[in-house]
Amino acid sequence: xxxxxxxxxxxxxxxxxxxxxxxxxRLTILRGRQHLEARxxxxxxxxxxxxxxxxAAGGLRSDAIYRLQTGWACQYRELPNSRRAIIDVxxxxxxxxxxxxxxARPLENVLALTLVEVATIDGDKILTELLGCQSNALYITWxxxxxxxxxxxxxxxxxxxxxxxxxxxxxxDFYKRLYARKLIAARTYxxxxxxxxxxxxxxxTVVHVNRVLRSLRSDRIALLEKNSVTILDLxxxxxxxxxxxxxxxxxxxVVDQFTPAKDTGFSSPPMGx
Amino acid sequence: xxxxxxxxxxxxxxxxxxxxxxxxxRLTILRGRQHLEARxxxxxxxxxxxxxxxxAAGGLRSDAIYRLQTGWACQYRELPNSRRAIIDVxxxxxxxxxxxxxxARPLENVLALTLVEVATIDGDKILTELLGCQSNALYITWxxxxxxxxxxxxxxxxxxxxxxxxxxxxxxDFYKRLYARKLIAARTYxxxxxxxxxxxxxxxTVVHVNRVLRSLRSDRIALLEKNSVTILDLxxxxxxxxxxxxxxxxxxxVVDQFTPAKDTGFSSPPMGx
DNA sequence: CGATTCCTTGAAGGTTGTCAACGTTGGTGG
DNA sequence: CCACCAACGTTGACAACCTTCAAGGAATCG
Numbered sequence: 001x002x003x004x005x006x007x008x009x010x011x012x013x014x015x016x017x018x019x020x021x022x023x024x025x026r027l028t029i030l031r032g033r034q035h036l037e038a039r040x041x042x043x044x045x046x047x048x049x050x051x052x053x054x055x056a057a058g059g060l061r062s063d064a065i066y067r068l069q070t071g072w073a074c075q076y077r078e079l080p081n082s083r084r085a086i087i088d089v090x091x092x093x094x095x096x097x098x099x100x101x102x103x104a105r106p107l108e109n110v111l112a113l114t115l116v117e118v119a120t121i122d123g124d125k126i127l128t129e130l131l132g133c134q135s136n137a138l139y140i141t142w143x144x145x146x147x148x149x150x151x152x153x154x155x156x157x158x159x160x161x162x163x164x165x166x167x168x169x170x171x172x173d174f175y176k177r178l179y180a181r182k183l184i185a186a187r188t189y190x191x192x193x194x195x196x197x198x199x200x201x202x203x204x205t206v207v208h209v210n211r212v213l214r215s216l217r218s219d220r221i222a223l224l225e226k227n228s229v230t231i232l233d234l235x236x237x238x239x240x241x242x243x244x245x246x247x248x249x250x251x252x253x254v255v256d257q258f259t260p261a262k263d264t265g266f267s268s269p270p271m272g273x
Numbered sequence: 274x275x276x277x278x279x280x281x282x283x284x285x286x287x288x289x290x291x292x293x294x295x296x297x298x299r300l301t302i303l304r305g306r307q308h309l310e311a312r313x314x315x316x317x318x319x320x321x322x323x324x325x326x327x328x329a330a331g332g333l334r335s336d337a338i339y340r341l342q343t344g345w346a347c348q349y350r351e352l353p354n355s356r357r358a359i360i361d362v363x364x365x366x367x368x369x370x371x372x373x374x375x376x377a378r379p380l381e382n383v384l385a386l387t388l389v390e391v392a393t394i395d396g397d398k399i400l401t402e403l404l405g406c407q408s409n410a411l412y413i414t415w416x417x418x419x420x421x422x423x424x425x426x427x428x429x430x431x432x433x434x435x436x437x438x439x440x441x442x443x444x445x446d447f448y449k450r451l452y453a454r455k456l457i458a459a460r461t462y463x464x465x466x467x468x469x470x471x472x473x474x475x476x477x478t479v480v481h482v483n484r485v486l487r488s489l490r491s492d493r494i495a496l497l498e499k500n501s502v503t504i505l506d507l508x509x510x511x512x513x514x515x516x517x518x519x520x521x522x523x524x525x526x527v528v529d530q531f532t533p534a535k536d537t538g539f540s541s542p543p544m545g546x
Numbered sequence: 547c548g549a550t551t552c553c554t555t556g557a558a559g560g561t562t563g564t565c566a567a568c569g570t571t572g573g574t575g576g
Numbered sequence: 577c578c579a580c581c582a583a584c585g586t587t588g589a590c591a592a593c594c595t596t597c598a599a600g601g602a603a604t605c606g
Contacts, residue, residue, distance in 0.1 A: 025374070025401060077429045079515040085429040099418040101298070101411070128298060128411065137410035138374075138401065144417045145372040151424045156350045156358040158432050159476030162561070194584065203432030205563055210586060242352040435593070467552065478595055483554060499603095553602070563592070570585070576578090 025138070032139025036095075036130070040067045040119040047117055050192070054096070054110040054118075063100040064122045068092055071116035072192050076109050076200065086201040088150060089113075089193070091174070093181050095143055101127045114192045158203050161242055163212045166202040168240035171222050171229055187231040191224070298411070305412025309368075309403070313340045313392040320390055323465070327369070327383035327391075336373040337395045341365055344389035345465050349382050349473065359474040361423060362386075362466070364447070366454050368416050374400045387465045431476050434515055436485045439475040441513035444495050444502055460504040464497070 048054070054066065054073070073090040090096055096110060096118070097103075130136045157169040174191060178184045193201065199209045216222045221237055223230040231237060321327070327339065327346070346363040363369055369383060369391070403409045430442040447464060451457045466474065472482045489495045494510055496503040504510060 025398070028401070077425065079429070079433055080517050081433065081515055083433045083515075085433045087425050087428050099421060102415060102418050125298070127414075128301070128407075131410040131414060132407040134401075134405040134410075137404040137407075137414075140414065141400075141404060141410075141417065142375060144414065144421070145375050148372060148417070148421050148424065151421065151428060152350065152360050155360050155424060155428050155431070156352070158428070159473075160352055160354065160356045160358045196584075200432075206585085207564080207587090208562055211562090214586085242354055244353050469552075479553085480555090480596080481594055484594095487554085547606100549604100549606085551602105551604080554600085556598090558596085560595075561593085564590085565588105567588090568586080571583085572581100573583100574579100574581085576580095 028135045029138045029142055032133075032135035032137070032142075035133070035136055036139060039121055043067075043119040043121050045069065045117055046120050047115070048112040050112055050114050050116075052112050052116075053108060054112070055108050063103065063125070063127055064097060064120055065100060065126060066096040066110075066121075067119045068094045068096060069117040069119055072113040073116055073118075074111050074113055074193075074197070074201070076111060078109070084200050085203070086197060087154075088147065089174075089201065091177055091181070092183060098127070098140055098143055098147075113197070154201075157241070163202070163204055163208055164216070165240050165242055166204070167198075167209070167212050167216060168222070168237045169242070170198070170202060171224075171231065172237055172241050172243075174229070175231060187234065189229050190227050191229045192227055301408045302411045302415055305406075305408035305410070305415075308406070308409055309412060312394055316340075316392040316394050318342065318390055319393050320388070321385040323385055323387050323389075325385045325389075326381065327385070328381050336398070336400055337370060337393055338373060338399060339369040339383075339394075340392045341367050341369060342390040342392055345386040346389055346391075347384050347386055347466075347470070347474070349384060351382070357473050358476070359470060360427075361420065362447075362474065364450050364454070365456060371400070371413055371416055371420075386470070427474075430514070436475070436477050436481055437489070438513050438515055439477070440471075440482070440485050440489060441495070441510045442515070443471070443475060444497075444504065445510055445514050445516075447502070448504060460507065462502050463500050464502045465500055 055064075068090050070092050072092075073096065074086045075088045075090070075096075076084050076086045078084050090110075127140075130140060153169075153173070157166050161169065175184075175187070175189065178189050183189075195209045195213070196206050198204075199206045202209070204212075213224050217224070219236075221233045221240070223232060328337075341363050343365050345365075346369065347359045348361045348363070348369075349357050349359045351357050363383075400413075403413060426442075426446070430439050434442065448457075448460070448462065451462050456462075468482045468486070469479050471477075472479045475482070477485075486497050490497070492509075494506045494513070496505060
């Protein structure tokens with residue numbers, strides 16, 4: 001623990017960097033995940049129909065925490081315009097409302113996109129309590145950072161790609177997230193967003209979303225019909241989304257280390273052609 | 274302090290809502306803030322010139338935490354396009370790199386926009402350590418949520434407003450943030466972003482930013498020249514930004530409760546005409 | 547003083563939004 | 577079972593917004 005011993009190790013750590021140092025942190029985070037899992041395991045489950053708003057139903061307190069067990073949901077913001085912007089889409093396994101400490105009212109702006117089952121941890125100061133334990137705090141921080149990264153990604157996509165690129169990003173994104181949780185195995189998935197929703201998510205009009213989807217279809221890149229997405233040409237989709245070309249030594253980022261999947265093991269979707 | 278007395282107060286708390294219940298949490302968070310302040314007080318200060326990238330200079334570890342003491346900085350993302358999207362702008366007083374736990378390398382994508390002074394807390398597992406204390410964890414969570422809210426706001430603005438609206442949002446935003454920290458008192462402030470940066474921040478081209486700025490000037494709404502912003506017609510600026518009209522009982526949101534300002538007291542800018 | 551970066555302006559063309567109309571689907575009640 | 581309705585999807589024409597290309601002016605720094 002002396003200053004000198006740490007310095008002596010510095011160069012070694014430099015070379016090993018992440019793997020070793022992270023491994024102990026990983027264990028701590030995993031403990032946090034297990035703890036939160038256990039909490040949600042015994043939690044009251046709530047069912048919402050498509051179109052219902054979280055917090056409107058049920059006497060939920062302002063700082064409840066949710067975990068989406070099945071179904072999709074989204075968070076939105078409204079402008080006096082009567083426009084609506086969708087800022088995040090939640091998939092099965094996602095946590096919702098971790099920012100609840102700083103809300104005044106119950107979650108008003110989260111919408112069920114399908115029939116949805118949510119586990120709810122209610123309580124007056126639940127977050128404060130959870131943050132009292134280091135491993136929980138680490139896990140919650142990790143979850144908040146994940147959410148931030150999703151938003152940053154969407155923001156980048158919207159502010160620097162055209163409609164085609166944004167659509168490609170979105171389709172790819174859902175694919176990766178679903179795959180990482182073992183919710184799909186092939187390049188097809190059901191996506192309950194309506195074209196209206198897609199427009200609100202990507203900052204486009206319904207009409208234009210429709211046009212671009214058609215062009216993606218006619219170019220045999222991707223297919224969306226009846227809530228079902230099929231990726232036909234992954235490589236071109238990635239190009240459109242502005243992702244870097246794959247080199248031989250490319251290692252896809254591990255995106256979902258700490259979200260429990262149906263099956264443990266690898267967590268990156270097959271990206272090869 | 275008995276359970277019954279708290280229950281008896283429940284209905285009263287309902288009416289007062291936030292103030293009372295939050296007050297104890299506020300104290301905890303404030304302890305966290307003081308703790309972090311103290312940490313940064315003794316921290317090494319680093320100086321960067323405009324255009325320099327954080328983490329490039331100095332042997333900073335991957336999970337260092339920064340606090341911007343003076344100057345502006347921004348965080349960006351790059352696309353293979355060779356395009357660049359600015360996803361957040363940091364003002365004096367802001368913390369940078371709290372998501373560092375989950376980075377592999379030192380902060381590469383934060384750029385000094387001016388001459389910048391940053392206090393740095395370096396160390397192998399500094400975040401893990403900080404999260405071990407409840408009040409720190411609460412404060413850090415609060416900071417992460419603030420950052421998320423900024424991003425959400427920007428995202429909403431970009432995805433549902435035209436260029437005029439986005440510019441208005443940005444000008445208003447900086448105004449509010451600077452005002453809340455007592456860094457300005459009037460409706461004028463210096464803003465070191467170049468029009469190129471503004472374009473990258475709002476998803477527009479330089480040329481168009483220039484044109485829209487000109488139109489805002491000729492409509493006597495706002496003025497930007499030589500890194501100096503002057504808000505001429507606050508009410509119209511707010512309308513453009515899509516903010517709700519002010520009603521008589523409108524209470525502006527308190528945005529910056531826990532960031533130390535030059536002076537304690539109120540923290541919402543004057544919004545009246 | 548040159549060189550670089552930033553700002554400014556015009557003209558042309560592409561992308562996206564608006565408006566309007568119609569087709570399709572799914573649910574509901576007679 | 578059919579008629580109806582509402583929500584969603586689809587298509588065309590046109591206008592508005594924004595980008596691209598190009599070139600010149602202004603400011604800043606060595």
